[in-house]
Amino acid sequence: MSTQNLMNRRRAVGALGALGTGVAATLGAGCASVGGSQPKVVVVGGGFGGSTAAKYLRMWSDGKLDVTLVEPNKTFVSCPISNLVIAGVKQIGDITVPYDNLAARHGVKVVHDTVASIDAAKKTVTLSGGQVLPYDRLVLSPGIDYMWDGVQGLQAASREGRILQAWKAGPETVALRRQLEDMPDGGVFALSIPEAPYRCPPGPYERACMVAHYLKRAKPRAKVLILDANPDVTSKGPLFKKVWAEQYKGMLEYRPQHKAMAVDAKAMTVKFEVHDDVKADVLNVLPPMRAGALAVQAGLATVNSRWCPVDFLSYESKAQAGIHVLGDSIMLAPLMPKSGHMANQHAKVAAAAIIELLAGRAPHAAPVVMNTCYSFVNATQAIHVASVHQYNAEQKTMLTVPGSGGVSTAPSDAEGKVALGWADNVWADMLA
Amino acid sequence: MKRLLPILLAAAAAPSAFAQSAPVDPVARSLAATCANCHGTNGRAKAPMATLAGIPKDLLVLQIKSYRSGEEPATIMHQIAKGYTDRQIETIAAYFAAQKR
Numbered sequence: 341m342s343t344q345n346l347m348n349r350r351r352a353v354g355a356l357g358a359l360g361t362g363v364a365a366t367l368g369a370g371c372a373s374v375g376g377s378q379p380k381v382v383v384v385g386g387g388f389g390g391s392t393a394a395k396y397l398r399m400w401s402d403g404k405l406d407v408t409l410v411e412p413n414k415t416f417v418s419c420p421i422s423n424l425v426i427a428g429v430k431q432i433g434d435i436t437v438p439y440d441n442l443a444a445r446h447g448v449k450v451v452h453d454t455v456a457s458i459d460a461a462k463k464t465v466t467l468s469g470g471q472v473l474p475y476d477r478l479v480l481s482p483g484i485d486y487m488w489d490g491v492q493g494l495q496a497a498s499r500e501g502r503i504l505q506a507w508k509a510g511p512e513t514v515a516l517r518r519q520l521e522d523m524p525d526g527g528v529f530a531l532s533i534p535e536a537p538y539r540c541p542p543g544p545y546e547r548a549c550m551v552a553h554y555l556k557r558a559k560p561r562a563k564v565l566i567l568d569a570n571p572d573v574t575s576k577g578p579l580f581k582k583v584w585a586e587q588y589k590g591m592l593e594y595r596p597q598h599k600a601m602a603v604d605a606k607a608m609t610v611k612f613e614v615h616d617d618v619k620a621d622v623l624n625v626l627p628p629m630r631a632g633a634l635a636v637q638a639g640l641a642t643v644n645s646r647w648c649p650v651d652f653l654s655y656e657s658k659a660q661a662g663i664h665v666l667g668d669s670i671m672l673a674p675l676m677p678k679s680g681h682m683a684n685q686h687a688k689v690a691a692a693a694i695i696e697l698l699a700g701r702a703p704h705a706a707p708v709v710m711n712t713c714y715s716f717v718n719a720t721q722a723i724h725v726a727s728v729h730q731y732n733a734e735q736k737t738m739l740t741v742p743g744s745g746g747v748s749t750a751p752s753d754a755e756g757k758v759a760l761g762w763a764d765n766v767w768a769d770m771l772a
Numbered sequence: 773m774k775r776l777l778p779i780l781l782a783a784a785a786a787p788s789a790f791a792q793s794a795p796v797d798p799v800a801r802s803l804a805a806t807c808a809n810c811h812g813t814n815g816r817a818k819a820p821m822a823t824l825a826g827i828p829k830d831l832l833v834l835q836i837k838s839y840r841s842g843e844e845p846a847t848i849m850h851q852i853a854k855g856y857t858d859r860q861i862e863t864i865a866a867y868f869a870a871q872k873r
Contacts, residue, residue: 399813400801681809688805692798704799710806710855712848726848728855744855748847755847761820766809768818 378406379698382465382475384455384634386411386439389481389666389683391770396691398446405698408449408473409442410465413510416771419540420680420714421763422509426517427550428558429719435509437767445772458638460660477694480640481666481683482632483508484539487646490628491532497605503623507539519622520551525559527621532600532610534628535569537647539668539678542575542725544568544626546715549580552588553718564592567610567618569599575677576715576725576747583717583751600625631669640665647671652731652738653703654693655686664690673738676729677711684766685709707731709738714759721751722759797867803860804867815868825871832865 383394386409394409416437424430442448453467458478465473486505488495497503504519506512520529529551533544548566555562573580573594584592595615602611603625609617610625630636630646640648640657648665649658652673657663667683676682686709693703710728717723727745729738748755804815807824811817815824824832838844840853856864 395813396805400798684809685806688802688808692802696798704802706799708803708806708856708860710852712810712852724848726851728852730855741855744851746851752847757820758847761818762810764818765812765821769808769813772813 378404379476380406380408380474381477381479381694382408382410382473383479383481384410384465385481385483385632385667386413386416386450387481387483387667387683388680388766388770389687390479391416391439391442392684392687393479393481393666393691394442394448395446395770396688397694398448400691401695403447405695406449407447408451409439410451410453410455410467410473411439412452412454414452415439416767417509417513418680418763418767419507419509419543420766421760422506422513423543423547423550424716424719425509425513426506426520426547427554427719428517428521429550429553429716432514435513435763437771439771441772455634458634458663460638460663463662475662476698477662477664479664479666479687479690479694480632480635480638480669481687482634482669484629484631484668484678485633485636487628487630490534491600491625492602493605494603494625494627497603497625500605502605502608503603503625505626506624507543507626507629516622516624520554521558523559523562523621526561527559528563528565528619529555529622530565530567530610530618530620530624532598532623532625533566533568533570533574534626535599536574537672537678538626538629540680540713541677542580542713542715545573545576545580546717547624548592549583549588549715549717552584552592556588556591560591562591564588565618565620566592566594567598567600567612568594568596571596575713576723579723579747579751580715580717583723587718600627629668631665635665635669638663641669643671652689652736653705653707654697655690656693664694666690673729675727675740676709676738677713677725677727679711679713681713681762681766682709682711684770685711705731705733707738712762714755714762716756716759717751720753720756722755723748723751724755724759797863800863800867804864807864807868814871816871816873823873824868826873827865827868829862829865829869832868833862836861836865 383390397407418435421435453469456466456468506516552564599613609619631641640659649671655664666686668678689707696703712726714722714724725747732739817823839846839849
């Protein structure tokens with residue numbers, strides 16, 4: 341344990357001694373644990389949801405909870421801002437954050453492994469490396485997985501590295517960047533968007549802007565085609581369309597109602613339900629998405645076998661007691677986006693609820709979450725969408741507050757600076 | 773008041789004189805944590821975002837309500853401020869006032 345951590349703990353113990361009724365006074369003493377002196381929480385998935393949950397569980401319990409984070413990757417790579425890496429405006433290192441501080445500053449046990457199985461009856465998680473982790477509460481934040489069957493031939497093409505997704509930031513982000521660099525001037529970049537709901541509603545339109553931004557300078561005769569399965573732009577529609585008309589006229593084309601059914605990796609074509617095939621030099625095809633495989637395998641994705649319904653007071657699964665699900669995997673409340681910001685907010689509600697539940701108390705009855713989502717439209721300008729969601733006890737769901745939230749009036753450099761500030765601060769809120 | 777508030781906020785928040793150790797209200801803590809994505813864990817932000825920790829309660833309440841009314845110009849805070857009740861804004865402001873910078 342680091343000195344800083346020891347000092348934090350001493351301070352916490354001193355403060356809590358005077359408190360008497362605080363969280364830590366009841367935690368440990370009042371709740372049944374699976375063994376050992378501290379109640380155990382296992383968090384699986386170190387993205388926006390899981391990292392935040394692990395940190396806040398330790399912080400808000402004043403170190404009284406034993407928290408293990410299971411995450412296969414050695415570093416966190418952010419999906420937000422990754423479209424700037426694809427455009428060559430940022431490097432992969434700029435969106436990569438280590439997990440070190442979760443352990444050093446917050447006392448989270450970080451285990452780099454994957455989960456082999458979950459035994460909800462015995463309350464244990466078995467890792468692929470063989471380690472068995474007992475838990476009092478389990479938190480799953482597995483993000484999304486692709487439904488490969490939705491687009492015939494895509495899984496094989498993706499494995500070969502011919503047709504990428506890059507919808508989970510990391511090596512594929514860099515690989516897609518390379519494909520764009522290798523594309524000839526006069527070539528076509530085509531981006532296929534699945535039917536909503538999918539991870540990050542404005543993300544594909546931001547990507548189209550950023551690719552066009554790159555091509556406008558590097559390969560001015562190239563084209564960007566957006567092939568959208570949806571009837572219209574899913575998020576920030578009027579703003580994106582204005583940008584396309586004003587900044588990328590003649591270079592970027594938007595085609596709605598283009599639902600991809602199959603790809604041909606040799607011919608580099610996409611086949612659609614109704615329209616003619618489209619051929620491109622670089623194909624970026626996003627298949628339909630669902631909850632991360634782990635949540636599906638655990639039997640938690642009971643909505644259309646895709647999404648996990650949760651209690652919005654605690655994010656506890658409606659399918660399995662004792663397991664909480666965060667982020668893109670859940671069946672969302674109305675107008676709640678699948679975003680990293682939202683996952684971070686889910687995590688804090690869940691962390692607070694878990695601390696109360698382990699102390700034998702009910703979670704807070706009126707949680708609030710909010711979302712802020714910036715999209716870059718070129719190297720410096722960004723636009724936003726924001727919303728605030730309050731718990732509605734009658735409907736047992738989160739509802740947006742009438743009159744609140746909204747979008748930018750226009751793209752601006754000011755919001756571009758704030759967008760990068762948002763990223764720095766949310767990464768720190770998760771991992772620093 | 774336009775453009776004056778940010779200056780007042782920066783000046784008022786300089787020392788940790790406003791920080792106080794009081795029992796933590798988990799509800800206040802959770803409400804304030806909805807701001808942390810942009811304004812830092814416990815309101816200690818990285819630039820260019822505003823640090824909220826240590827700002828006197830009344831000043832922060834005034835600032836947020838000025839965004840909400842449109843009196844104070846904003847790119848996004850006017851939309852977010854409208855999502856919180858008066859009481860929630862006061863609770864959040866009290867929480868940040870008690871945080872060390």
